[in-house]
Amino acid sequence: MNPESFMIMRHELVLTLAFVFILVAEVFTGERNKEKIKSIAVALFAIVTAAGFLPAATGSLFGGMYEASGTTTLMKNILNIGTLIVLIQSYTWLGRPENRDRIHEYFLLLISTLIGMNFMISSGHFLMFYLGIELATIPLAALAAYDRYQNRSAEAGIKLILISTLSSGILLFGLSMIYGVTGSLYFPEVAAKLTSVPLVIMGFIFFFAGMGFKMSLVPFHLWTADVYEGAPVNVTSYLSVISKGAAAFIFIIILFRVFPVISMTWEKVIWVIAVMTITIGNLFALRQKNMKRFLAFSSIAQAGFFLLGFIGGNRLGMTTVIYYALIYIFSNLAAFGVVSVIAEKTGKENMDDYDGLYRTNPGLSITLMLAMFSLAGIPPVAGFFGKFFLFVAAAEKGFYVLVTIAVLNTIIALYYYLLVVKAMFINKSEAPIASFRSDFMQKLGLAICIAGIVVTGFASGLFEMIRNLSYGI
Amino acid sequence: MIMNSGIPLEFYLVLATVMFFTGIYGFLTRRNLITMLMSVELILNSVNINFMAFNRFLFPGKLEGHFFSLFVIAVAAAEAAVAIAIIINIYRRFTTINVEDVNQMKY
Numbered sequence: 001m002n003p004e005s006f007m008i009m010r011h012e013l014v015l016t017l018a019f020v021f022i023l024v025a026e027v028f029t030g031e032r033n034k035e036k037i038k039s040i041a042v043a044l045f046a047i048v049t050a051a052g053f054l055p056a057a058t059g060s061l062f063g064g065m066y067e068a069s070g071t072t073t074l075m076k077n078i079l080n081i082g083t084l085i086v087l088i089q090s091y092t093w094l095g096r097p098e099n100r101d102r103i104h105e106y107f108l109l110l111i112s113t114l115i116g117m118n119f120m121i122s123s124g125h126f127l128m129f130y131l132g133i134e135l136a137t138i139p140l141a142a143l144a145a146y147d148r149y150q151n152r153s154a155e156a157g158i159k160l161i162l163i164s165t166l167s168s169g170i171l172l173f174g175l176s177m178i179y180g181v182t183g184s185l186y187f188p189e190v191a192a193k194l195t196s197v198p199l200v201i202m203g204f205i206f207f208f209a210g211m212g213f214k215m216s217l218v219p220f221h222l223w224t225a226d227v228y229e230g231a232p233v234n235v236t237s238y239l240s241v242i243s244k245g246a247a248a249f250i251f252i253i254i255l256f257r258v259f260p261v262i263s264m265t266w267e268k269v270i271w272v273i274a275v276m277t278i279t280i281g282n283l284f285a286l287r288q289k290n291m292k293r294f295l296a297f298s299s300i301a302q303a304g305f306f307l308l309g310f311i312g313g314n315r316l317g318m319t320t321v322i323y324y325a326l327i328y329i330f331s332n333l334a335a336f337g338v339v340s341v342i343a344e345k346t347g348k349e350n351m352d353d354y355d356g357l358y359r360t361n362p363g364l365s366i367t368l369m370l371a372m373f374s375l376a377g378i379p380p381v382a383g384f385f386g387k388f389f390l391f392v393a394a395a396e397k398g399f400y401v402l403v404t405i406a407v408l409n410t411i412i413a414l415y416y417y418l419l420v421v422k423a424m425f426i427n428k429s430e431a432p433i434a435s436f437r438s439d440f441m442q443k444l445g446l447a448i449c450i451a452g453i454v455v456t457g458f459a460s461g462l463f464e465m466i467r468n469l470s471y472g473i
Numbered sequence: 474m475i476m477n478s479g480i481p482l483e484f485y486l487v488l489a490t491v492m493f494f495t496g497i498y499g500f501l502t503r504r505n506l507i508t509m510l511m512s513v514e515l516i517l518n519s520v521n522i523n524f525m526a527f528n529r530f531l532f533p534g535k536l537e538g539h540f541f542s543l544f545v546i547a548v549a550a551a552e553a554a555v556a557i558a559i560i561i562n563i564y565r566r567f568t569t570i571n572v573e574d575v576n577q578m579k580y
């Protein structure tokens with residue numbers, strides 16, 4: 001291996017180094033200094049994130065199994081930023097007495113899932129893709145069950161691991177059919193030999209179902225709310241943002257690179273799934289009382305909006321998916337950040353508990369309001385531009401009915417997002433959550449999110465940059 | 474190079490498909506967490522049969538399918554390890570591994 005190949009897979013290598021470093025640091029710190037690991041780990045991860053922005057090296061390794069391009073580098077950097085925010089937000093929670101002796105486990109599991117996602121994104125072969133996806137989901141189940149003494153956490157863990165194994169089984173069954181037709185598993189070779197025979201369509205449907213579980217699209221979404229509610233809040237935010245974003249990235253890459261031949265077929269599938277995902281996600285979100293479940297269903301609906309970027313198979317579509325993922329990371333992490341701060345201080349997670357929050361904690365209320373506006377897509381904040389470009393991308397290819405349904409759905413979404421805002425600003429409460437001060441790390445995490453929400457909306461250079469790196473069919 | 478090709482490819486494929494749907498059926502109907510895990514293993518093994526049968530009959534010059542099934546076996550073992558660890562934790566928390574009773578969260 002020469003130095004250039006190190007540069008090509010630097011994201012994974014740097015993460016692996018960080019992994020080993022934390023492992024060693026855990027061995028060599030005494031019982032009383034375990035707290036220090038979290039500072040070391042967050043600082044280390046900040047360095048990892050910065051290292052991702054080194055000038056891009058592109059190329060393929062391992063005979064084409066691993067590929068790095070400007071697009072994959074950009075995607076990995078976005079995931080790194082999101083993970084850094086999650087780590088900053090979980091800083092206070094990790095200081096709890098029951099977590100003290102296994103702080104390192106949290107970081108190790110989280111970093112290994114991120115390594116898996118990175119390998120998954122730059123895979124050029126279905127074996128690498130499969131290994132990446134498994135490396136990304138198996139430790140996640142352990143993370144979901146991290147609160148060892150909580151019944152709900154164990155339940156979330158078992159639900160996640162069973163569903164993810166089932167979905168990878170379904171996905172692999174589809175892959176085996178595609179292998180049977182094409183005789184290869186390299187992305188370019190599969191794409192070249194693919195024809196629209198029934199076995200390929202069948203295989204694609206299985207593959208789609210497997211990916212649908214990972215992205216929690218609608219007929220395959222039922223695990224989402226339970227896992228999100230049961231897992232610790234910070235793990236939930238990681239699941240709903242980073243894990244889902246990575247799945248969306250690799251899904252669009254595979255659709256555009258491997259399956260362009262049968263694009264007529266997957267357009268129809270995605271059309272139906274997108275309508276169902278957005279509508280059902282929204283309708284279920286309406287009746288949720290628990291904030292984590294509420295955000296779970298809202299994130300299902302958001303996954304449906306991602307599909308609007310997939311459907312056209314055009315360059316604008318990929319651009320908006322990446323752009324929307326970036327915005328979604330900031331907005332959703334801001335929302336989860338506020339929920340986790342409040343859950344950390346008071347243990348309250350229901351929407352009724354948020355009544356009158358503005359009077360006691362105005363800063364948190366305004367942050368949550370911005371996040372809700374961004375998720376709903378109200379103009380001055382970034383979410384509006386993301387949704388707008390997604391609609392343009394789908395409309396460019398003539399999916400007017402789909403766009404209309406999606407626009408109608410944003411109105412429903414606006415209603416339930418504003419319910420939260422109403423609870424905080426208008427509803428009166430006998431016993432509102434008492435006023436408290438968040439500590440420095442919590443403030444820092446939320447500040448980064450707010451900056452992200454505001455800046456990504458106005459920095460048009462960002463959109464241009466993403467556009468230059470994207471590609472269509 | 475196919476030796477002793479007494480059993481045609483279709484038989485393998487039918488076997489794999491039957492195994493796959495047995496796994497799905499078992500996953501949906503069984504109520505014991507360990508049995509559900511076994512159903513998933515059945516699904517993964519059907520995938521292995523598919524890969525190896527395709528590789529041996531259609532593309533005998535290459536080894537991709539065989540390699541893939543080796544990796545699937547290894548990953549399935551890792552999955553089973555994590556799943557069983559969580560199942561043990563479930564048993565400690567709920568003193569049962571029946572999914573009907575592990576239902577703190579609904580709707």
